[in-house]
Amino acid sequence: MDDIRLRFYNTLTRKPEPFESLEEGHARFYTCGPTVYNFSHIGNLRTFLFEDILRRTLKLFGWRVTQVMNLTDIDDKTIRSANEAGISLREFTDTFIQAFFEDLDTLRIERAEHYPRATDYIAEMAHLVKTLEEGGHTYRSGDSIYYRISTFPAYGKLSRIRLDKTKAGARVDSDEYEKEDARDFVLWKAAKEDEPSWDTEIGSGRPGWHLECSAMAMSLLGESFDIHTGGVDNIFPHHENEIAQSEAASGKPFARFWLHAEHLNVESEKMAKSKGNFFTLRELIERGYDPIVIRYLLMSVPYRQKLNFTFDGLHAAEQALERIANTLRRLEHTPEVENQGALCQADVEAFRRQLREGLADDLNTAKALAALHTVLHKVNTALDGGGISPKVRSALLEAFTEADNVLGIFPKQEISETNDDDEIQSLVNQRTEARKNKDFARSDAIRDELTARGILVEDTPHGPVWRKG
């Protein structure tokens, strides 16, 4: 299985490329994180989930991973919202940073190694501007500092945008500051009275958005690293500007791979507050949806495809997961057989291979999930037929653990040993007794009572199995 090579579609080259890390065995990547002025919506989370699959896949393929995800805790929106709430910026963003981490946990998204806050890296940002100034890439207008795009010939290499062909006047620049060229962007905003500002080596003010990511990425990962990710909307101008800043300052290539997650639509429409189809994770959970169902749905479509988030889709995901859980439960409650069994080692190996091939193919989660469903079907058939031998069964469980380390969708071990377990077991036993005596009226009555308590009983060839429904 060592022959399977990880490949990613690189926005920079617009081609799939085999992944190699700059540092032997160590993959370093930077992911644009949330602007913490609100709760994360499912579109945000889709991108964060894609990054979760990325880091888990890198680990599956043997890399040590260092992931950095920034927290943008200073921008126009955070400042305005904090002012409206009448609290400090720090206090305001703390709340949403905490909420953000809660949402990650809810969706079983693994923690990155670093979550730098923009406001903790002001000195680094100022220093980066200083370097750019010394290199002649900037100019000042008022007390603000701008990046002069004409000094960076490679500008546009990521987005392949040609600024001279861009539709003129498509959008009026609302910035109050004076720029020499409409294409230039602000690195450093002059201090204003009602805004937070910092005194730095380049003067007093606050950082521009693009600057934050360049400074934090280079501080924590170095001037060159392996992968940079984000949503497709970041390609231009954000990532283009990051490249311009970073490479002009360091003289070295910034990130080698650029991976971008497509957006998510809701019921075929762009998610927007004005359309009433805007969902935060919290809202969906309040409506009674299991976070794992949401996770499954979000990963059922590969990250570079638009995903149409629908309630029908949520139901389909729910059913698919139910099927997975049922098979795992069957496997757990069915005794092993002495003979060869009806599932062979080769079936397990085929599953492991297909899972890896799917993930290696630019994180094709749809393919990976299909591989899982295929092996699950084989398991069910075997369980109905010749059974599964101890040897194959243990290989299978190992393969499942490996798969779930990447997918993260298996039901968690139910450790909820409630106080009435004995009572329920007693009822189940009484029902079994009644069935033995063909007293089906009584056995059905007991089953109804259990159902009312939220307990589902299933009669298997190996006796009754019950669970909380």
Added chain:
RNA sequence: GGCGACGUGGCCAAGUGGUAAGGCAGAGGCCUGCAAAGCCUUUAUCCGCCGGUUCGAAUCCGGCCGUCGCCUCCA
């Protein structure tokens, strides 16, 4: 106008030259005292349309139609 993505059965979706994975939903059946779970059978001679290349295309090329995204701070 510039750059780009996409169009596969009722729905989601895999598939990038060799003859349509998988899931959900529907129908019939097996198993079951009845259920539940599971299994079996069944639903695309066809992959937006037209033309071309090829022994052979959903997959390559050209045109058309349609949907969508970005074009200065929205994942």
